Amino acid sequence: MFNYQFIQMALVGGSLAAIVSAWIGLFLILRKESMLVDGVAHTAFGGVAIGLLLGFDPMLGAMAVSAAAVLGITYMRRKGLAQSDSAIAVMMAMGFSMGMIIISLANGFNVDLMSYLFGSILTVNRTDVTVLAVLGLFIIGFMVFFYKEMLAITFDEDGARLQGIPVQVMTLAFNLLVAITIALSIKVIGIILVVALMVLPGLTALQLRRSFKATLIASTLFGVMAATLGIVLSVLFSVSTSGVIVFTAAGIFLFVAAYQRLA
């Protein structure tokens, strides 16, 4: 099975997306912003539809619309236009409905669109993996470089501000990375389930009750484990890859949570 190039590409691409998602996801969980992922991912649907309509890479469309959605949500919260959950709901509805309008105008994109909604990791090619690797390295590089600042902001925003850290700029940069991560993960797991890839590994790692550094490493390992195991199992049993990845991640979460409570 591992001799097939499409499997190799899927395993590499899935692992890269899982690593980036787990890193960003842990910070989002601790910032209590997990649902931001779901909202922005659904908004990205509009971007995918624009890409398909105008004939450019739908991932670029997803990335641009995700970034706009993150900025919009941040703006609405800061200006007091809406609470966090309401701002996410508004953006999600706008992005998704934009996608629906475009689809109806173009008389549907059928199969193409479905692959973005539910993921198509088994169809990733060398170019996709290269894009994942470059953007993934950029995101991880940023998070490593500004590790202590991001941790300080995530733990205590006011305290970080007092220490002279430019909280607003750092938060904006982080939110843009969230948008890029979501767009990258859509190819692997699809718009509907991207939230699982970003939240479940971190949530599992938090069950271990370790230091932040250990939790971050564990989160990454759980993410890669879920992605690779999910891909292998889905090929073996010929079932939906994104579905199996999420079920594997959920299974690991349940096992670790139960073990921690019973041990």
Add this chain to the structure above:
Amino acid sequence: MEPIIEVEGLTVKRGPTEALSNASFMIERGDYVGVVGPNGGGKTTLVLALLGLLPRESGSIRIMGQDIDTFDQWEKVGYVSQFAIDFDAQFPLTVRELVGLGRVNRKNMGRFRNKEDWSAVSDALELMNISDLANKRIGALSGGQRQRAFVAKSLVSDPQLLVLDEPVTGFDPVTQERFFMQLANLNNKKGLTILIISHDLAAVFCRMSRVLCVNKEVHSAAITETTVPDEILKKGYGEHFHFAFHRHHCQGVFVDERL
């Protein structure tokens, strides 16, 4: 003595109402200052304004001789907010990691912490007598241990001014006394200027060198052998207020030889 905080005609609004009105006072280097006053009187507002976290309506604030609008030496100011009690106990952070966050500031952004940083972390842990808790998660600490961990975080950048907002809320008398004694040690041995919001009037008049009584207005007084607390406190708490305090009460406080 050299002034470390100079406030002149400070007025701060919280929403449409004035929380502080035309406050003027000075705190000198090495002072151990208790900030007292009734609930809603503006104590936290005063502290947040001094830290530049709240905008001023009018007036001026100078920290270490520098106007607060241009003050850029925040690593010399340690702050322990009420967050030290309220933080998310599930947050995966050890005491060492928490204290290490005290070495993060604008000047070292994007730089990995070095041996010197982690050595300062070990020193701060030792200073607050919590070296044995270094690898424990902060969510698993008791109230007193948490406060000491947060004070260690604020001390790790070797500040000249330490500001604490109601740090002993919910403490039993023994833990509270230990905590105040550790602060007194820092004040005596390191010459650290300390500003602490507290409702424990006896601790303020027994241990500290200056009191700021805040109730929209700020009344400042040095605490000496001859200070009559009632005269100061009535200005903040009202004429009906009487604080039965005698200096010999200070002799009866808990003392632990191990400290």
